[in-house]
Structure formats: C-alpha cells, structure tokens
Amino acid sequence: xxxxxQKPIKDIAAMVSDCRKVALIGCAGCVTVCLSxxxxxxxxxxxxxxxxxxxxxxxxxTVTFTATRQCDPEYVDALEGLVKDxxxxxxxxxxxxxxxxxxxxxxxxxxxxNTNFIGGSRVHGVWEEKCGLCGDCILHxxxxxxxxxxxxxxxxxGPCGGSQYxxxxxxxxxxxxxxxxxxxxxxxGRLDKLMEIQPAKDWSTSRDGGPRRAVRExxxxx
Amino acid sequence: xxxxxxxNVRIVEMTCSGNIDHRVILNAFEEGxxxxxxxxxxxxxxxxxxxxxxxxxRVHAVKKLLDEIGIGGERLEMYNLxxxxxxxxxxxxxxxxxxxxxxxxxxxxGVGAACCGCSKEGGAK
Amino acid sequence: MSHYSKLHKILDSGQFAVxxxxxxxxxxxxxxxxxxxxxxxNHVDATNITDCQTAIVRMSSIASGVxxxxxxxxxxxxxxxxxxxRIAMQSDLLGAYSLGMRNVLCLSGDHQKFxxxxxxxxxxxxxxxxxxxxxxxxxxxxxxxxxEEIKEHEPRFFIGAVANPFADPFEYRVDRLEKKVEAxxxxxxxxxxxxxxRFERFMEMVRARGIDQRVYILAGITPLKGWRAAKYLQxxxxxxxxxxxxxxxxxxxxxxxxxxxxxAIEQIKxxxxxxxxxxxxxxxxxxxxxxxxxxxxxxxxxPRPKADLE
Numbered sequence: 299x300x301x302x303x304q305k306p307i308k309d310i311a312a313m314v315s316d317c318r319k320v321a322l323i324g325c326a327g328c329v330t331v332c333l334s335x336x337x338x339x340x341x342x343x344x345x346x347x348x349x350x351x352x353x354x355x356x357x358x359x360t361v362t363f364t365a366t367r368q369c370d371p372e373y374v375d376a377l378e379g380l381v382k383d384x385x386x387x388x389x390x391x392x393x394x395x396x397x398x399x400x401x402x403x404x405x406x407x408x409x410x411x412n413t414n415f416i417g418g419s420r421v422h423g424v425w426e427e428k429c430g431l432c433g434d435c436i437l438h439x440x441x442x443x444x445x446x447x448x449x450x451x452x453x454x455x456g457p458c459g460g461s462q463y464x465x466x467x468x469x470x471x472x473x474x475x476x477x478x479x480x481x482x483x484x485x486x487g488r489l490d491k492l493m494e495i496q497p498a499k500d501w502s503t504s505r506d507g508g509p510r511r512a513v514r515e516x517x518x519x520x
Numbered sequence: 521x522x523x524x525x526x527x528n529v530r531i532v533e534m535t536c537s538g539n540i541d542h543r544v545i546l547n548a549f550e551e552g553x554x555x556x557x558x559x560x561x562x563x564x565x566x567x568x569x570x571x572x573x574x575x576x577x578r579v580h581a582v583k584k585l586l587d588e589i590g591i592g593g594e595r596l597e598m599y600n601l602x603x604x605x606x607x608x609x610x611x612x613x614x615x616x617x618x619x620x621x622x623x624x625x626x627x628x629x630g631v632g633a634a635c636c637g638c639s640k641e642g643g644a645k
Numbered sequence: 646m647s648h649y650s651k652l653h654k655i656l657d658s659g660q661f662a663v664x665x666x667x668x669x670x671x672x673x674x675x676x677x678x679x680x681x682x683x684x685x686x687n688h689v690d691a692t693n694i695t696d697c698q699t700a701i702v703r704m705s706s707i708a709s710g711v712x713x714x715x716x717x718x719x720x721x722x723x724x725x726x727x728x729x730x731r732i733a734m735q736s737d738l739l740g741a742y743s744l745g746m747r748n749v750l751c752l753s754g755d756h757q758k759f760x761x762x763x764x765x766x767x768x769x770x771x772x773x774x775x776x777x778x779x780x781x782x783x784x785x786x787x788x789x790x791x792x793e794e795i796k797e798h799e800p801r802f803f804i805g806a807v808a809n810p811f812a813d814p815f816e817y818r819v820d821r822l823e824k825k826v827e828a829x830x831x832x833x834x835x836x837x838x839x840x841x842x843r844f845e846r847f848m849e850m851v852r853a854r855g856i857d858q859r860v861y862i863l864a865g866i867t868p869l870k871g872w873r874a875a876k877y878l879q880x881x882x883x884x885x886x887x888x889x890x891x892x893x894x895x896x897x898x899x900x901x902x903x904x905x906x907x908x909a910i911e912q913i914k915x916x917x918x919x920x921x922x923x924x925x926x927x928x929x930x931x932x933x934x935x936x937x938x939x940x941x942x943x944x945x946x947x948p949r950p951k952a953d954l955e
Contacts (some may be wrong), residue, residue, distance in 0.1 A: 307588050338543065342585075345546040352591040352628050450756055451727070451767065455774035455824065457817070458753040459809030459836055460883045467883035468756050480814050493820060495828055498731065498775040498790065 299328035299418070300392045301425045302335060302411040307346055310388065313408040317358070319386035320347075321471040322410070323377060323399065324364035327392035335390030335411055343390065343410060366384055368395025374402045415447075433503030433510065440493065441482035446499075448475035452480040486512055521547020521559060525610035525619035537561065537598075545582045545596060548644065552629055555595040555620035557612065562600050591627060647798045649803035650747035651719045652691040654952045655950065656832060656938065661917065662925030663946050664863060665937045666693040666720060666833070667713060669704035669931040675712040678704075681934040682716035688941040690949055691748060693834070693927070696723040701761025721805060722746045727756025728771040731779075731790045738780065744799035751776040751806040758907050776829050779808050781829025795914035805831035806860075811840060811886040826860045833860055834927040837867035838912060839878070840886040848920050859920030864916050867929045868936055870907035871901035906936055913944040914941040 304310075314320050320346045344360040351358035353416030365378050366373045369392035377399070386406040389396040392413040400407040415427035426441050430447030436454075437444060446452050450468045456477030460467025464477045483489050501507070529552055531549075533636060537560030548556050558579050560572035576598050583593030585592045648654040653717070654666050655662050665688075685692060692713060694704040710720035713796055722741050727739065730886050738749065749833035753773045757765050771779065773933070779790045780802060787799045806825040822833065838844045851857050872895035891908065898904035913926050926946075930937050941947050 307585070317877065336543070343544050345543065345550055346589050349546075349550055349591060350629060353590045353599055384882060408723045441888075451753055451772070452769045452774040453753060455772050455821075457812065457814070457821075458773070459807065459812045460753075460755070461812050461814075462883045462885075463813060465883070474813070475604060476691050477814055480817050489820075492817070493824060493827075495774055496825060501770065 299416065300329055300413060301328050301332050301415050301417050301427070302392050302413045303344070304334050304390075304411055305409070306341065307343070307350070310408070311347055311350055314358075314386045314388065315407075315520075317406070318356075319359040319361070319384045320388065320513065321381045321384040321386045322347075322362045322387045323376075323395075324362070324369065325368040325383075325389075325395050325397075326364050327367045327369065327391070329391055329395075331365075332386055332419070333423075335392075336365075340364055340390050343388070361468055365391075365395075368376050368392075368398055371398065371402065374398050377404070414513065431500070431504070432499070433507075434500065436496075439496065440479045441486060441488070443475055443482060444480045445475050448473075448478075454499060478495070524609040525576040525613040528536065528617060529613045536566070536568055537575035538566070538568055540575050540578060542578055542582050542585070544586075545579070549586065549591055549595070550628070551627060553628055554629075555597075555616055555623070555624045557596070557616045559609065560598060560599045560600050562602050567600065584609050591621065595623060595626070602641075648954060649801055650691070651804040651952045651954055652721065652748055652824050652832070653951055654954065655690050656924055658735075658950070658952070660950050662691075662695060662861070662863060662945065663687045663689045663941055663949060664925065664927045665713050665934065666695060666927070666929045667709070667934060668695050668698060668932065669709040669822060671703050673702065674711065675704070676726050678709055679712050679716050680786075682718050684729075685937055686717045688938045688947060688949060689721040689928075690925075690952070691699065691721050691812065692722045693723055693750060695938045696725045696752075696754070696850065697728065697760070699742050699755045700722075700757040700762065701864055702761060707737060707746065710741065711744050711883040719748065719749040721750050723750045723752060724776065725776060726772055726776055727754030727757065727767050728895045729912065730768050734771070734776065735783075735790060738783070738800050738802070742802065747801075747803055748805060748832075749780060749802045749805065751830075769880050773806065774825060777804060777825055778828040785829075785942050791807050799839065802833055803830055805832045805834060807836065808833050809836035810837055810844050812884040815843075815847075815896065818847060819854065819856070822851065822860075825856060826856060830860060832863060832897055832924075833861045835865040836884065837865045837878070837929060838916075839867075839875075839891055840888050840916065841912065843886060844916075845920055848922050854923045854948060857924075861924040863925040863927040864913075864920070864923050865927045866909050866912055866940075867931060868933060869895060871905065872896035872931060874905075906940060909940050910943050911934075913940065913946075917944070 302303055322340050322379045324335050324337050326341035340362050348358050348360055380405055387399055388408055388410050389399050390410045394479055396407060396409045416429050417425050417427040422427050427447055434445045449456055450466050451481045457474055461474040461477055464474055466472040537558055545556055558575055560575045563572055566572045579598040579626050587593040599612050665685055667678050670677050670710050694706040694709045699701050706844045710722050713720045751773045757763055757767050761930045772841055781804055782788050783799055785796045789795060875892045877889050878885045895901050895904050902914050916923050926939050
C-alpha cells in the first residue's frame, strides 16, 4: 500500500489561511490502513483546524467526507455536491488523490499528507518501504529483497564497502539490504547466483522514462 | 460514602479507557471544556489487558495536538485509579480543577461562535 | 606488451608499487594540491585524486588530476557512482583521457548523508561493478555504455577498483573482489588496514582462489595522527575495523604523531615480508600528505623506479 503521513497541522492551516469554508476529504484506501487519512484522521484534523482558527478569531467552517477511493474518477465525481460551495478542498489522500480532486474540480485543492513510499506494516504502527517502483522487477535475482529501494545506493552488485555488522553505512538503524540478500541466498543454497554481474539497469521503465501508464485493452469499457 | 468533589466536573462514561478516541477528547474541548481528565484503571489491571495503556498513548498524542493548535496540552491528563478508590477520584477531580483554574478558561470560550451551552459549564470528564 | 599507464608498467614489471592520495581542496585554488604533488613527486608512482570524498564538495578529481600531472605525478582519477549518471560519467572519462589521465579508480562513493550537502539527490545510475565492466568494454570493445560503437579515440584507461576486507559479510568480500576482477578491474586498492589479522585471512582466501595472480593488489595504509583519529575511525566510520590495541598504543605514546608514522612503517614492512599476493601499498595520509616521503624512505621503497611510457 501507499504509506503517507500527515503534514504538521500549522502547514496545512497556512495553505487555507484565507478560506472560510473548507472540505476535508479522507480516503478509505491505503491511507486509512496506514492511519493517516481515513475517516477518523479526517475528523480529527477538521476539529483541530476549527479550534485553531477560532483561536485566531477567524472561524473556519468544515465539511468532512471520506471517499471510497480518491484515485478513481467514479468516487471523485460523487464529491461534486459536497465541494460546491467551499473555498478549498483539503485532501487527506496520497498525492494521487490530491491530483484527481484538483483535476476534477475548479477548486483550491491542497494536500494534508506527505506521500512517503509504498510498503507494508512491520507491526501495528510501523510501516516500512519495500518497493522502488522501478518497473522491471528483479526480486527473483535477489532472494526476494529489493536492492533498488532497500539499499541506500540502489546497488545491484552489492554490498558496498560501508556494510558492517549487518547495517548500512547511513545508520545503525538501517539493515544492509545486501547483507539480507546474502544471508537469504546462502540459506537457499543459491550463493552462486550472486557471482553473476548484474548489468546496468534500464531505468526507462522507472520514473526516468517519464510519467508511466498501464493499459489493459481487454478490460476497457466502451 | 458520599464524597465531595468539585461540582464543575462532568462525567462521560466509557466502557473502557481504551475506547477513548482522539475525537472524543477534541470534541470536549471544542464544545467548551476547560480541561479533560481521563480516568483509566490501574496499569496491569485492565479487563481488556491493554486498554488503559493504549488510552495513555492516545492521551499523549492529543496533548501534543492541543499544544500545536494553541489550546495547551496541560489541560488534558490521564490518571490511573481503580473503581474502589472513590476518595482518590475526588482528589484527582479537585487537583485537576485547581490546575485548570490556574490555567483559566478554555481559550476558545469568548472567541468565535460557541458550539453549545455546555461550554459555559467548564470541565468534562 | 604496451602499458596503459606508468603505474601499470611498474606493477607489470613486478616491482612493489607505491601510490598515495591527494585530497582536492574545498575551494578553487590548486595551490595546496600542487604543493603536495611537488612534495610527493619522487616518492610515489602515482597518486589518487579523491572524488568529493565523504560527499563533501571539493575541486573535481579530473581538474585536480590535471594539476597533479602538470607537477609530474601520474594521477589515479577516482570516480564515484554517487554524483553522475552514465552520460556524465562517460563524458568525464573522455575528457579525462584527453587531458592525459591514464588510471581510473571506480567506487560506489560514500552516501551523501555524510557530506556537506545531505539534502542532495544521489544518482547510482550504474554501480561500481557495472562501471568497471563498462569502462573495460569502452577500451577493449570500443563501445559506449549503451553499446554504441566508439568510432575512434576510445579512452584506454588502466582500470582500478577497491576492496574492503573489513566490511561485512566477510566471507563474501573475496567473492565480490573476484566479481570485480571478472568485470575488468586490473588493480585493487584496499580500505585502510588496521586489523592485520583480518587482512591476512582475507589475503589467504584471495591466494587460495588465485585472484592475486589475476589482479594487482595494493594494500591500503593510513598513518594516524593520534588515538582520537583511531577512535573516530573505529566508532564513527562504517566498514572500518580498528583494534583497541592500536588505539591504546597511540594513546600511551609520548608523541602520538610519531607513533602513528611508526605504526604505518611497521605495517608496510610486515605486509611486504609476510603477506604474499600484495603488489604494492596505497598510502592514504588523510590531510597529512607530508609524512608520505618519510614512510616511503624508511620502508626501503625509495627511490622509486623510473618508468616512462614509450
């Protein structure tokens, strides 16, 4: 899922400082699961912002709603009536949701979250990055551990000389991905695979190739 | 046993302190409470094992939020006591009342639109 | 056979090579590095020019290399994968060769977190292994990294790489060295050796696999200015192993700087006499270049052989 975290409330408030009525739109997708932009977080933010603005002597009127998904025009369309008379829309979705709202409505749409990464939950309350979205998966070569994103240098023929005691040179709190890869390949009896020189990666399938698009003709309607 | 405690305390009963949502506390402040204290069971005595521990973490998070928005985190506190400690409850109620009196009224009262009449009554639990 | 560089020729002749390191300045004057180059000129076969080491912005390794060369020392241009994509790398390599650089050392580079621009973006378009391979292919197969033909004047560098016997996983370090040799590395400079026992174990594995017959290995030596420097490397730099005994020896010395020089001299003598498969030393006197001549002289490595390229 996409992992996002809320921006400091003061930053969000500053984006709508000249507005009298705002809509706070949560998203029931990823950001609900990672507890940053679901129904509960949306209502907390609304309440906090109302109080803040009252203290400033500029009361703020809020409407809140949590869309099924903000990354889908179908659910975004349904917000039309809700955002009709607001001065701004605060989206508690990932960057995708914010853009879908901005694209659909001629409104001042602002992000309440920072979209951090795609990952999973290690334990409740701890999320970690797992995939670098490179567009050409090589996990079969690295024992199921992604060096693109989990190695701080995205090295494909690691580990570099900064790996020590299982940790990355950048921090004792960060595992060296290549130590993990080595350990796993050893366990699987496939260390010989690591002797193959991985060629320079084709980054054109990654962000570097420009905005990406995926099309499935067979499921398109009409 | 009829214990006396500050009459300005309004009690909101919850099934377990672990059931307290950030929103319940924020709502109390938004509606005019000058202070809120959460009374949970003694640590280690939770019927649901960790309800009061979770409440403590949430209270901590809301304190931070109250600081950020300018209400002030010191208006919120978590206490642990058992249901048999009536006199302790009265003591906490008085202690919290004294703290809040010192801090003065909820800064929201008197600015902008008051939400409802209860804002005048002060404390809520 | 013809040689790619003077360093190549010396190593190929079986003589024990000596390289040093010059760190470019954090400003736009070459005065300091030229001074160091003149000082080291007769005592080393070549000097590395670091490439914004520890991710601190410094004069470019290639530009500095021009100054060094002008002062009469053959430069070993360091190139990290941190700051350039494959387009910039090749462009710089072509330029470096045109300016007379003949040795390139390929490294990953320290993470930018450690430098003076921790908010910058890192590149790592290719990693050090791939850089070695592509650089060799440029020379031997006349191909750009993309595979496109280099029609004429391909750069013909003597290709170096690094090995860190002190990083983990230890048992994979020799594999990785072998991988670098497979990729095309022709000389290796190791990380600073403080833990001799570990270095010897590493070299034992290297010899057992015959890697020392396929690549020239230069042992990295760093004279330490004092126990604080030793302690810093021990605790503050990932991938370094500094034994407590060394820290204590420096701490208890009357003159710590002197002791640091003595340790370096002992290490070089020990390696030359006892560690087979080592073809030279690489003296990294970090911000202490002036002690290199003494170390070279007192280890019997002076004078340096003449090796003019034909």
